[in-house]
Amino acid sequence: MNPKLHPAHVFGFIVSALILAGAIWVALHGPTGPIPMHFDASGQVDRYGTRYELAAVLAGMSVLNLIVGFLTGKQADSTPDPVRQKALRSGQYVTVAIMAAVAAFISWSSLGPSAASGMTSLSGAMAFMGAVFLTVGAILGRVGPNAFIGVRTPWAFKSRLAWDKSNRLAGRLMFWTGLVGLIASPLSPQPFGLIALTVAVVLMAIFSAYESWRVWKNDPEAQSF
Known part of the structure; x- marks a missing residue:
């Protein structure tokens, strides 16, 4: 094609x-x-x-x-x-x-x-964010190295293993965070529900970035800086 x-x-x-x-x-x-x-x-x-x-x-x-x-x-x-x-x-x-x-x-x-x-409606905004995170999380672990989406840390670009593992972790965390956010959106007091979802995503990004560094550090095939 x-x-x-x-x-x-x-x-x-x-x-x-x-x-x-x-x-x-x-x-x-x-x-x-x-x-x-x-x-x-x-x-x-x-x-x-x-x-x-x-x-x-x-x-x-x-x-x-x-x-x-x-x-x-x-x-x-x-x-x-x-x-x-x-x-x-x-x-x-x-x-x-x-x-x-x-x-x-x-x-x-x-x-x-x-x-x-x-x-x-902050509940509507929370539901929208949850739906997006759920959808992206379901696919993120299959996305290859690129400049636009994924855990794009320097270590992930220096090690394919670091890219794959950190993005699989980010995908799982994002999927479950999105699912919980979507389910909780009509029940959560606002703006606390939306803030909690935002904080969860920030923590998810930090954990995923750390995972990319950890895997890169222990990957014998990783490129050095």
């Missing part, structure tokens, strides 16, 4: 086109009044903007998605090893899916109930 026609490329183009179409719709038909653009820790709107600002944000995400998708896809296309290529394709799919989810969440936050109430 021609690498340029790989389904991962098509998926990226479709997502970018949908985000851009959403940006155009917002610019032409979005609310003419102030639109929530930023929220404080309690979920209260603390900055409003115009539909053109929201459209510009979405259009920028569309372009960014194209660039990241192209670069990750190009790396996969140039890899002769089928196993490594498959791992890089997983990363390509994940990055594009995350961009689509973030664009959808931003649109919902600015145009949904918060546009009228001036307050966003």
Whole structure:
């Protein structure tokens, strides 16, 4: 199959086109009044903007998605090893899916109930984060070394074993953290539930980075600095 026609490329183009179409719709038909653009820790709107600002944000995400998708896809296309290529394709799919989810969440936050109430649902934000972490965690352990997603520490890039083990650990931690966050989102008092989920993700990142260093240090085939 021609690498340029790989389904991962098509998926990226479709997502970018949908985000851009959403940006155009917002610019032409979005609310003419102030639109929530930023929220404080309690979920209260603390900055409003115009539909053109929201459209510009979405259009920028569309372009960014194209660039990241192209670069990750190009790396996969140039890899002769089928196993490594498959791992890089997983990363390509994940990055594009995350961009689509973030664009959808931003649109919902600015145009949904918060546009009228001036307050966003922190439980909804927690559920969204949990769903994203759960999805990414289920795939992260299969993603090969790349510059955009995964445990991208210096030690992980100097040892393939360190990359694989630290990303498998991060994937498991992210999956279970996301699952717990998703289940707990309608029950947790806010903003404490969202803060707890954020802290858990930070700790997960620290543990995964440490794992990459630990494995690199003990890997006889690791490259030195």
